[in-house]
Amino acid sequence: MKKSIRFIINPISGIGKKEILPDLIQKELNQSLFSYDIIYTEYRGHARELSKKFAEEKIDVVCIVGGDGSVNEVASSLVHTNTVLAILPMGSGNGIARHLGIPLKLKNAIHRLNEFQIIRMDTFKLNEKFSIGVSGFGFDALVAKKFDEYHKRGLFNYAKMVLKAWRGYKGVSVILNQKEYNNLLFCCIANTSQFGNNFYVSPQSDVKDEMIEVVIVKLINTLQLLILITSSILKKVHLSKFVEIIRVKKAELNIKNAIAHIDGDPVVFDNDTIHVLCIPKSLSVIV
Numbered sequence: 001m002k003k004s005i006r007f008i009i010n011p012i013s014g015i016g017k018k019e020i021l022p023d024l025i026q027k028e029l030n031q032s033l034f035s036y037d038i039i040y041t042e043y044r045g046h047a048r049e050l051s052k053k054f055a056e057e058k059i060d061v062v063c064i065v066g067g068d069g070s071v072n073e074v075a076s077s078l079v080h081t082n083t084v085l086a087i088l089p090m091g092s093g094n095g096i097a098r099h100l101g102i103p104l105k106l107k108n109a110i111h112r113l114n115e116f117q118i119i120r121m122d123t124f125k126l127n128e129k130f131s132i133g134v135s136g137f138g139f140d141a142l143v144a145k146k147f148d149e150y151h152k153r154g155l156f157n158y159a160k161m162v163l164k165a166w167r168g169y170k171g172v173s174v175i176l177n178q179k180e181y182n183n184l185l186f187c188c189i190a191n192t193s194q195f196g197n198n199f200y201v202s203p204q205s206d207v208k209d210e211m212i213e214v215v216i217v218k219l220i221n222t223l224q225l226l227i228l229i230t231s232s233i234l235k236k237v238h239l240s241k242f243v244e245i246i247r248v249k250k251a252e253l254n255i256k257n258a259i260a261h262i263d264g265d266p267v268v269f270d271n272d273t274i275h276v277l278c279i280p281k282s283l284s285v286i287v
Contacts, residue, residue, distance in 0.1 A: 003060040005029075005086070005113070007038045008047050008074060010066035021065060021088075021106070028107055030114040034061075041070075051077035059083055061286070063113065067091015068133055068196065069265035075283055076130035079123055085285040086113055092147075093196015093264065096133040099207070100192075100287045113286060120281040121207040124191055126274050129262055132283070134195055134202070136188025136215075137258040138172035139165065144261035171219040175254040176246070185217040185225075185242075187253070189276055193235075196264070202245060203235040210280040214251055216244040251276045 009021060022038055029036060041047050051062050051074040063086035064074040075085050088109050089097035103109045124131050134140075146161045173182045181187070190202035190213040202213045220228065220242055231237045238245050253274040260267050 002031075002035045003033060003116075005034045005036045005061040005063055006050075006054050006059055007036060007063045007065060007088075008041060008050055008070075009038060010041050010047065010064070010070045010090075024106055025110060028110040028114075033114060033116070045073065047073035048077050051075075051083075055081040055083040061086050061113075063088060065090055067094060068096050068263045071096050072130070072132055072263035072265065075123065075132045075285075078284075079130055079279065079282045082284070084118055085283060087285075091196070091264075093199075095194045095196035096192055096263070098196065098198065099133065099194060099205075100285065102287065117287055118284050119208065119287050121283050121285055122191055122210055122212070123279045123282045124189065124212050125277045125279060126189070126262065127269065129267065129269075130279075131189065131191065131262045133192040133263050134188055134190045135260070135262040136186050137174065137253070137255050137260050138184055138186030138188075139169055140186045140188055140195065140201075141259040141261040141266065142169065144264050145259055145266040148266050166222070166225070169219075172255065172258050174216075174258075176214060176216070177251055181216055183219045185219045186215075187217070187255070188215045189213070189251075190215055191278075199229070199232050200235045200237055201232065203238055204245075208281070210278060211247045211249060212276070212278045214246045214248055214253075214276070216246070218242045248276070249278050 047070055054062050055078055061084045062074055064070050065088040068091055071087055078085050087097045087102050089104055142165045143161050146165055171183045174187045190205045193203050193205045194200045202215050205213050231240050237243055254272055256272045
């Protein structure tokens with residue numbers, strides 16, 4: 001029996017020519033294995049609603065075409081269900097897809113769907129909000145907010161947002177499990193290894209180890225930031241004297257008035273106390 005698959009396309013996510021996708025899917029998807037439909041999102045949050053509906057209908061696979069924020073919308077509705085997540089990466093950074101080894105070239109990514117290799121991966125929650133990859137507070141969240149407000153995508157524009165956010169940045173303070181950390185560049189929680197574009201924040205993260213990493217990065221000067229960025233690209237950021245990584249199954253964070261992001265999308269929390277909890281093997285995904 002054929003497996004049912006629904007492609008959800010975010011028409012404004014990231015970069016790329018999404019108009020070629022229907023023909024590419026028709027040509028490259030193994031239709032002896034899959035029956036498929038294509039749906040376009042109409043507003044932020046629509047992918048989450050659609051995915052919940054498809055999971056209730058027992059659709060076998062929901063494939064999101066977009067970036068990490070779109071992946072989060074779909075995945076958060078598929079946690080604890082039998083419906084499998086698939087990703088065709090077309091975001092600006094594609095950190096989750098890169099970590100999972102999903103090809104960035106769409107033709108190759110569709111071929112990976114045909115192989116139907118599935119893992120059961122961990123996710124985590126920040127209070128009641130699900131995260132799949134990397135979420136955080138501080139500078140990374142400020143960059144995410146500015147990038148979300150900007151109308152252009154791509155690595156060059158992301159770099160511009162980093163430089164713009166860096167000017168005058170004052171740092172953030174957090175209390176992690178009753179231990180205080182002051183003057184931080186950011187504090188993030190990592191299930192996957194990178195923000196995207198091969199900028200690694202937690203190179204040793206593993207989505208199947210039933211643990212998450214809390215990454216604490218000290219506020220540094222411009223030269224030190226450039227060195228840190230270089231070590232990030234080289235997958236050595238965890239060796240930096242400015243970085244502390246703490247592996248946990250759960251944690252309590254207290255952060256006052258901090259800008260936050262979940263999988264690259266800006267969010268607002270209702271209070272300063274954030275309960276972080278790893279949800280082991282809670283999501284099926286094609287890798």
